[in-house]
Amino acid sequence: MYRRSTLAGIWLLLIAGGLYLFIFEPGRTGFFPVCLFRLVTGLTCPGCGTTRALHQIMHGHFETAFELNPLLLVASPFLVFAFVRYNLMVLRGGAPRKNALRAPYIYALFFIVVGFWIFRNTPFYPFVS
Numbered sequence: 001m002y003r004r005s006t007l008a009g010i011w012l013l014l015i016a017g018g019l020y021l022f023i024f025e026p027g028r029t030g031f032f033p034v035c036l037f038r039l040v041t042g043l044t045c046p047g048c049g050t051t052r053a054l055h056q057i058m059h060g061h062f063e064t065a066f067e068l069n070p071l072l073l074v075a076s077p078f079l080v081f082a083f084v085r086y087n088l089m090v091l092r093g094g095a096p097r098k099n100a101l102r103a104p105y106i107y108a109l110f111f112i113v114v115g116f117w118i119f120r121n122t123p124f125y126p127f128v129s
Contacts, residue, residue, distance in 0.1 A: 003090045022058045026051040046071060046117045071116045 024030025037045040049068035056065040057073075066073050089096055101109075 003095070007087060007090050018058065021051065021055050026055055043121045046113050046120070048120075071113070 020030065024032075026032045032051055035045055035048050037043065038048055047069075050072050053065040053068040053072050056062070056068065062073065086096055
């Protein structure tokens with residue numbers, strides 16, 4: 001029961017956040033947090049552009065979303081798969097494992113994100129201003 005109510009809460013937050021993000025465009029209207037890393041260094045972090053990219057995805061502008069944060073579009077199918085899998089597990093009454101990924105996969109994800117972080121601050125496509 002506890003996990004199902006948590007899942008319902010997650011869905012309510014996702015729906016409310018999605019509606020807010022659909023209505024208000026980040027960077028132009030509404031309340032959206034600024035990236036502290038970019039504010040301090042002037043460089044972009046791996047998450048920079050994610051909120052704007054999600055807004056563009058919700059409006060069907062996938063090319064613009066890719067230009068804002070390519071890693072988000074590449075990772076989206078995996079994130080959706082993991083979330084759907086978690087939902088099904090909870091709805092069937094199962095308990096999710098504490099850590100479903102083995103260490104080599106965690107290291108690979110770490111190096112992908114750090115590599116993306118470095119690469120996106122270079123003057124190569126799609127990061128050319």
